[in-house]
Amino acid sequence: MSTAERYAEFGISEKVQKTGEEILSGLSACFDTIDRNAEDNQLRVIRAMQDAHVGEASLLGTTGYGYDDIGREGLEKTYAHYFRTEDALVRPQITCGTHALALALMSNLRPGDELLSASGRPYDTLEEVIGIRPSRGSLAEYGIAYRQADLSPDGSMSFENIRNAMTPKTKIVEIQRSRGYLSRPSFSVKEIGETIAFVRSLRPDVTVMVDNCYGEFTETAEPSEVGADMIVGSLIKNPGGGLAPTGGYIAGTKECVENAACRLTSPGLGKEVGATLGILPQLFEGFFLAPVATASALKGAVFAAAMYERLGFEVFPASTSERHDITQAITFRLPELEVAFCQGIQSASPVDSFVTPQPDDMPGYDSKVVMAAGAFVSGSTLELSADGPLREPYTVYFQGGLTWPHAKLGVLKSVQNLLDHAYIKL
Ligand SMILES: *Cc1c(COP(=O)(O)O)cnc(C)c1O
Secondary structure (H helix, E strand, C coil), rough: HHHHHHHHHHCHHHHHHHHHHHHHHHHHHHHHHHHHHHHHHHHHHHHHHHCCCHHHHHCCCCCCCCCHHHHHHHHHHHHHHHHHCEEEEEEECCCCCHHHHHHHHHHHCCCCCEEECCCCCCCCCCHHHHCCCCCCCHHHHHHEEEEECCCCCCCCCCCHHHHCCCCCCCEEEEEECCCCCCCCCCCCHHHHHHHHHHHHCCCCEEEEEECCCCCCCCCCCCHHHHHHCEEEEEECCCCCCCCCCCCCCEEEEEHHHHHHHHCCCCCCCCCCCCCCCCCCCHHHHHHHHHHHHHHHHHHHHHHHHHHCCCCHCEEEECCCCCCCCCCEEEECCCCCHHHHHHHHHHHHHHHHCCCCCCCCCCCCCCCEEEEECCCCCCCCCCCCCCCCCECCCEEEEEECCCCCHHHHHHHHHHHHHHHHHHCCCC
């Protein structure tokens, strides 16, 4: 059976296949750059594991208190080597990205300190961590104030707004690399470095934290190489490589990481406790696979952007934009198209392909939400996934794809589904 016949088995018409191939022929230079970055990052990951002296015994894991867990120590050394930081905290006890960010902030701020966001409005879930939306246990409840430097009209970080928002009490400056659900560009490591240099010119002693979620491995440098004191992310996104079943990380200076460890476990215990149970093989192997998995997701995002540009939809970022995270927004203007897109993505999944996503209410959202996620790890967004609120302008956020062929199939299925409903013409 030919590959074309296999696609036909998935219901993908010759026309959709042909359009896909035409689009792809224009993306070879872009894909080549993505592959070269992945090659560089793969070498760096292997180097980091070798330098951390990862051995077969590192994969065993511990139970109970988790004292002397050489695997855990090797994993944290691996992250520290890769990110070029003094230390790292990489734990299954960190439940998600929001938890990792909350931990980094709560452990490195004290009552009376101020937190300053240099990249405008932070990711939605941080609003409750900070107390922008009143919430139990927020930083605000502990007497930690928040200030925000809004972005410039073109979406870049505004040095003037940062200078105006900085006070003698500013203790942490936060920069978010990915754009989350906002329509602003993601920030390159270079731009982040320039902002950090500016912040230090005002206040050399301030701590800079980067929300690195969705950004890891998308470039050949990380924010910790351009002056960030700590970078924070989730293992069910890029650095987990699709294999990590749970976890989060904080990589940075000894001081920042020790503060976080003493808050995660307990003062006096710090990094010394925390059983890894049986999941070290997945955490190591996931990190090993992460550069190529991230590259696959990037290719999927570029392919989706180019495909939906061709079909006349607004996409963000554009297919030709430089990318510093793995997310892709597509605006459909009509709810039924948004839903049909997600149903197409779902139908390409290895898991739950027989499920038809329907819009529904979600805690924390003021409109119905539709999601496609046929993932091995529940909620993993390095795996092929899409979601969006059912409200104007009906924008769907698409990301992930552990392998490029799967991402390609997902995009083709989404187009086919729109075509089958006569929502688009080819
Ligand atoms: C996903 C994400 C978070 C939160 O991570 P969760 O694992 O969903 O809690 C924070 N910031 C950014 C930029 C993200 O993309």
